[in-house]
Amino acid sequence: xxxxxxxxxxxxxxxxxxxxxxxxxxxxxxxxxxxxxxxxxxxxxxxxxxxxxxxxxxxxxxxxxxxxxxxxxxxxxxxxxxxxxxxxxxxxxxxxxxxxxxxxxxxxxxxxxxxxxxxxxxxxxxxxxxxxxxxxxxxxxxxxxxxxxxxxxxxxxxxxxxxxxxxxxxxxxxxxxxxxxxxxxxxxxxxxxxxxxxxxxxxxxxxxxxxxxxxxxxxxxxxxxxxxxxxxxxxxxxxxxxxxxxxxxxxxxxxxxxxxxxxxxxxxxxxxxxxxxxxxxxxxxxxxxxxxxxxxxxxxxxxxxxxxxxxxxxxxxxxxxxxxxxxxxxxxxxxxxxxxxxxxxxxxxxxxxxx
Amino acid sequence: xxxxxxxxxxxxxxxxxxxxxxxxxxxxxxxxxxxxxxxxxxxxxxxxxxxxxxxxxxxxxxxxxxxxxxxxxxxxxxxxxxxxxxxxxxxxxxxxxxxxxxxxxxxxxxxxxxxxxxxxxxxxxxxxxxxxxxxxxxxxxxxxxxxxxxxxxxxxxxxxxxxxxxxxxxxxxxxxxxxxxxxxxxxxxxxxxxxxxxxxxxxxxxxxxxxxxxxxxxxxxxxxxxxxxxxxxxxxxxxxxxxxxxxxxxxxxxxxxxxxxxxxxxxxxxxxxxxxxxxxxxxxxxxxxxxxxxxxxxxxxxxxxxxxxxxxxxxxxxxxxxxxxxxxxxxxxxxxxxxxxxxxxxxxxxxxxxx
Numbered sequence: 001x002x003x004x005x006x007x008x009x010x011x012x013x014x015x016x017x018x019x020x021x022x023x024x025x026x027x028x029x030x031x032x033x034x035x036x037x038x039x040x041x042x043x044x045x046x047x048x049x050x051x052x053x054x055x056x057x058x059x060x061x062x063x064x065x066x067x068x069x070x071x072x073x074x075x076x077x078x079x080x081x082x083x084x085x086x087x088x089x090x091x092x093x094x095x096x097x098x099x100x101x102x103x104x105x106x107x108x109x110x111x112x113x114x115x116x117x118x119x120x121x122x123x124x125x126x127x128x129x130x131x132x133x134x135x136x137x138x139x140x141x142x143x144x145x146x147x148x149x150x151x152x153x154x155x156x157x158x159x160x161x162x163x164x165x166x167x168x169x170x171x172x173x174x175x176x177x178x179x180x181x182x183x184x185x186x187x188x189x190x191x192x193x194x195x196x197x198x199x200x201x202x203x204x205x206x207x208x209x210x211x212x213x214x215x216x217x218x219x220x221x222x223x224x225x226x227x228x229x230x231x232x233x234x235x236x237x238x239x240x241x242x243x244x245x246x247x248x249x250x251x252x253x254x255x256x257x258x259x260x261x262x263x264x265x266x267x268x269x270x271x272x273x274x275x276x277x278x279x280x281x282x283x284x285x286x287x288x289x290x291x292x293x294x295x296x297x298x299x300x301x302x303x304x305x306x307x308x309x310x311x312x313x314x315x316x317x318x319x320x321x322x323x324x325x326x327x328x329x330x331x332x333x334x335x336x337x338x339x340x341x342x343x344x345x346x347x348x349x350x351x352x353x354x355x
Numbered sequence: 356x357x358x359x360x361x362x363x364x365x366x367x368x369x370x371x372x373x374x375x376x377x378x379x380x381x382x383x384x385x386x387x388x389x390x391x392x393x394x395x396x397x398x399x400x401x402x403x404x405x406x407x408x409x410x411x412x413x414x415x416x417x418x419x420x421x422x423x424x425x426x427x428x429x430x431x432x433x434x435x436x437x438x439x440x441x442x443x444x445x446x447x448x449x450x451x452x453x454x455x456x457x458x459x460x461x462x463x464x465x466x467x468x469x470x471x472x473x474x475x476x477x478x479x480x481x482x483x484x485x486x487x488x489x490x491x492x493x494x495x496x497x498x499x500x501x502x503x504x505x506x507x508x509x510x511x512x513x514x515x516x517x518x519x520x521x522x523x524x525x526x527x528x529x530x531x532x533x534x535x536x537x538x539x540x541x542x543x544x545x546x547x548x549x550x551x552x553x554x555x556x557x558x559x560x561x562x563x564x565x566x567x568x569x570x571x572x573x574x575x576x577x578x579x580x581x582x583x584x585x586x587x588x589x590x591x592x593x594x595x596x597x598x599x600x601x602x603x604x605x606x607x608x609x610x611x612x613x614x615x616x617x618x619x620x621x622x623x624x625x626x627x628x629x630x631x632x633x634x635x636x637x638x639x640x641x642x643x644x645x646x647x648x649x650x651x652x653x654x655x656x657x658x659x660x661x662x663x664x665x666x667x668x669x670x671x672x673x674x675x676x677x678x679x680x681x682x683x684x685x686x687x688x689x690x691x692x693x694x695x696x697x698x699x700x701x702x703x704x705x706x707x708x709x710x
Contacts, residue, residue, distance in 0.1 A: 022499035029409060049406040054384060054510040059493045062417050062546025063553070099553035134499045138414045144377035144489045144514055146583050146651075148553045155409040159499055174538070181536030181572035183529070185551045191417025192547015196540045198418070198454035198503045217536035218573050228501050296501075 001114060002043040009121075015160050016124045021296070022132060022159045026119040030111045030156040033140070034101050039154070042107045044115055047157070057139035057149040064138040064191035065094040068295040070130040070161060071116045071349065073123040074337035079349040081133070082335050084112055086252040091135060094188040099148040100137060108135060111156050116349045119158060127336060132161035132296070138191075161296070168316055169292070171211045171226055172204040172306035173275055178217035179224065179247070186224075186247035201227055209306050211292075215275060216247070223273040229292030229300065230254035231273075234323055235281040236288065239268040253293040253331070259343060260330045266323060275307070282312045289317060291324040299328035356469060357398040364476075370515050371479045376651070377487060377514045381474040385466045385511040388495070389456050394509070397462045399470055402512070412494035412504040419493040419546035420449040423650040425485040425516060426471045426704065428478040429692035434704040436488070437690050439467055441607040446490060449543040454503040455492060463490060466511050471704045474513060482691060487516035487651070493546075516651070523671055524647070526581055527564040527661035528630055529555065533572035534579065534602070541579075541602035556582055564661050566647075570630060571602070578628040584647030584655065585609035586628075589678055590636040591643065594623040608648040608686070614698060615685045621678060630662070637667045644672060646679040654683035 006027040015024050025047045032042040058064050067087040072080045088109055092102045112133060116123070123131040134157040139149030177200035180186025185193060197212070204212050213231055214224040223231055223242055230251040233240045239261060244250040261268040281287040282305070290302045301324045305312045319325045333339040334346055361382040370379050380402045387397040413419045422442040427435045443464055447457045467488060471478070478486040489512040494504030532555035535541025540548060552567070559567050568586055569579040578586055578597055585606040588595045594616060599605040616623040636642040637660070645657045656679045660667045674680045688694040689701055 023497070025410065025497075031409070049408045051404040052407045053404045054386070054491070054508070055380065055489075055512050055514075058546070059413055059419050059491060060421055060489070060546060060549070061553075062419060062548075062550035064414050064417060064550070066415055097554055098550050099557055132499065134410075134415070136409070136414060142378070142380075144487065144512060145375075146549050148557070153409070157410050157499060159410075176538055178536040178538035181533040181539060183531055183533035183555075183572055184536060185547075190547070190550060191413070191415060192540075192545070192550055193417075194415070194501050195417035195419070195453050195545060195547055198416075199452055200538075202454055202503070217538055 001110065002041055003118070004043065004045045006046040011121050015122070016126065016129065018160055019162050021161055024160040026122040026131070026158040028115055028119055030115050032107050032154045034152040034154070035150070039104065039107060042111050044118060052140065053142040055142040055144055057141050057143060060144055061139065061146060062192045063098050063100055063149055064136070065091065065098055065100065065189055066134060066136040066191070067091050067189060069112070069133040069135070070295060070335070071123045071133060072130050072336045073125045075125065078337055079116060079120050079123050080335065080337055080346045081112065081116060081349060082347070083252050083256065083345045084109060084347060086255070087135070090189060090250060094190055095137065097185055097188045098190050100139070100152060103137060103154050107154060113349055115156055115158065117351060120349065122158065122160065124160065127332070128163040130161045132159050134158070168301045168303035169210040170208065170304035170306070171213045171302050172207060172209040173213045174200065174215045175220050175308055177212070179214040181217055182247065184247065187245065187249060189249060197227060204306070207306065208311070209304070221274060223275060223278070224248050226292045228296055229294040232257070232291050232293065232324070233273055233278055233287070234289040236286050237267055239266050239323055240273050241270055242273055243270050251294055253295055253298065256331055256345065257293055257299070257327050260327055261323070264326065264330070278305070279307050282314070287314060289322060289324055290314060298332065299324050356465065357396055358473070359398065359400045361401040366476050370477070371481065371484065373515055374517050376516055379515040381477040381486070381513040383470055383474055385470050387462050387509045389507040389509070390505070394459065394462060397466050399473060407495065408497040410497045410499055412496050412498060415499055416494065416501060417547045418453050418455055418504055419491070420446065420453055420455065420544055421489060421491040421546070422446050422544060424467070424488040424490070425650060425690070426478045426488060427485050427691045428480045430480065433692055434471060434475050434478050435690065435692050435701045436467065436471060436704060437702070438607050438611065438700045439464060439702060441610070442490070445544060445605060449545055450492065452540055452543045453545050455494070455507060458492060458509050462509060468704055470511055470513065472706060475704065477513065477515065479515065482687070483518040485516045487514050489513070523656045523658035524565040525563065525659035525661070526566045526568045526657050527559040527562060528568045529570045530575050530663055532567070534569040536572050537602065539602065542600065542604060544604060552582060559661070562661065564659070576629060576631070578630060578633070579603050581647045583651055584649040587612070587646050587648065588628055588633055588642070589644040591641050592622055594621050594678055595628050596625055597628055598625050606649055608650055608653065611686055611700065612648055612654070612682050615682055616678070619681065619685070633660070634662050637669070642669060644677060644679055645669060653687065654679050
């Protein structure tokens with residue numbers, strides 16, 4: 001790995017006062033390029049623009065995938081990342097579906113560890129804040145021809161993450177637009193899935209909602225996932241989440257909460273959730289909590305659900321009664337190194353790497 | 356419009372000997388940028404790389420749309436473009452669905468005319484060849500946050516187009532993968548639709564086919580479109596094509612052929628086409644022709660159709676009996692300025708613009 005350090009760090013503490021997610025980038029980025037069937041040696045270099053042709057295939061045919069991860073710091077200045085193996089695995093699953101080359105562990109995993117170590121002063125210490133890590137790969141071949149690119153770039157970017165979506169959100173259940181098709185790319189973390197979701201989300205925002213809960217594209221009968229989150233529904237004391245599928249992203253936070261919920265002894269069930277079932281529970285007063293989870297948001301409660309024209313207001317439970325709060329606290333305490341991690345999820349970033 | 360001409364043209368006639376589509380770019384490109392809610396004055400400048408942040412939102416969230424158009428030259432050195440108003444209209448329809456700003460006619464239409472005029476020596480004169488025009492818009496804001504970008508770039512690139520797909524193609528009818536969902540972005544010419552199609556296409560190629568004919572994502576029962584083409588099916592002497600929909604691109608070539616077919620007196624019908632109906636016609640010897648159309652390929656006959664495990668070979672009709680050939684010839688003769696254009700489709704590029 002080539003390391004070209006920045007001449008003078010741009011870091012200062014005021015970065016941590018920002019309220020903006022994903023705009024304050026750290027000193028360094030990692031770059032590796034793929035050409036003639038092989039990856040270059042990865043290079044860590046000062047963050048900044050690079051030269052690309054406007055004919056770079058990512059701009060035309062959208063071969064672009066990414067992952068979202070976070071680095072956390074505890075009071076002892078120790079830095080951790082969380083289940084990077086899951087992101088690495090999903091990244092290469094996305095790569096396959098998008099007809100892109102796999103990125104080897106020496107680049108993805110070693111890259112993450114090295115660059116987080118190098119920019120460790122950028123990892124904030126305040127509980128709830130973190131450094132957001134963004135491994136991305138996109139097509140760079142200069143060609144306007146509808147086929148897979150022969151050249152790619154892999155980058156790791158890092159940006160300050162304040163606490164995301166602190167307030168409860170209101171979500172509209174999709175009854176016209178869809179996020180993904182059977183036989184499509186819904187399970188892949190690819191750029192096109194997001195681009196397709198913005199307009200329907202903005203339409204929902206015009207109706208007073210923050211986000212959309214996607215449903216199956218055939219009948220809009222089953223809950224799938226929210227914008228950047230997997231969805232949890234608590235009916236009575238039963239906690240439900242939809243199974244992952246070819247249309248639903250296999251969220252790392254989702255999987256972690258599932259483990260935590262089982263180990264807490266909650267009554268949790270993974271099965272398709274009908275919109276009608278949620279609505280009926282709401283009418284019966286049994287819809288106690290609905291929340292989303294994802295790396296960026298961690299866990300976010302919903303205080304209103306749009307069923308067609310009807311806006312169902314859902315009271316937010318006191319912390320001690322809320323599964324969302326219990327799960328979020330347990331997850332964060334592991335992520336920030338405050339409690340034991342019986343799962344082996346937390347990976348400490350050693351300081352030796354770039355000493 | 357700002358025009359910064361290249362110091363010394365890179366043009367030489369050997370470009371026209373290339374067999375490669377979309378790799379030989381002309382001297383100039385047009386660039387306009389969108390920021391703070393407005394478009395910059397467009398600038399025509401030497402074609403080449405520009406600086407972009409690896410955090411440019413197109414690389415992460417895939418807001419990217421394009422059009423494909425062509426410029427043609429006749430024996431008198433006159434240069435024409437074809438129905439640019441249709442591409443302009445569709446471009447802004449795509450922009451809306453992808454939550455991107457509209458591009459005004461002063462940039463898109465005047466831009467096309469000016470840059471084609473400027474690089475007119477790059478338009479080849481051989482019948483069947485042309486200069487491919489690629490207007491594109493993509494998100495450039497530097498942010499890793501899942502929402503619409505606030506900044507965009509619009510570019511027009513131009514590259515030599517040899518005759519595309521001269522041979523008949525074999526196509527597999529999709530029975531597992533899908534191109535687009537009901538309520539999705541299938542009608543938009545957006546980057547993500549292409550990225551999603553490459554892997555299924557390559558899987559079909561492993562089975563010996565060139566491309567995929569997409570079917571509806573619900574039952575794989577109805578024909579939708581092929582990779583970069585709308586599809587036509589001739590059963591007996593009836594010519595069928597599927598209606599455009601929210602899942603199917605409203606092709607300019609498709610619309611033109613529809614007009615030509617009607618005016619030739621062909622028995623043409625726009626209606627959903629069942630895979631089963633095609634298969635039955637094949638079994639009965641009534642499946643006379645299947646072909647695709649699009650700006651890049653013009654018209655391309657299929658000589659084999661994959662119905663599940665069965666490869667149905669379709670004889671290619673002699674030119675004088677083929678609807679595909681009749682339609683292709685009529686269309687090209689208009690495009691190349693060889694016959695009258697009663698439709699007003701052909702637009703001559705005046706030489707005055709940049710004189």
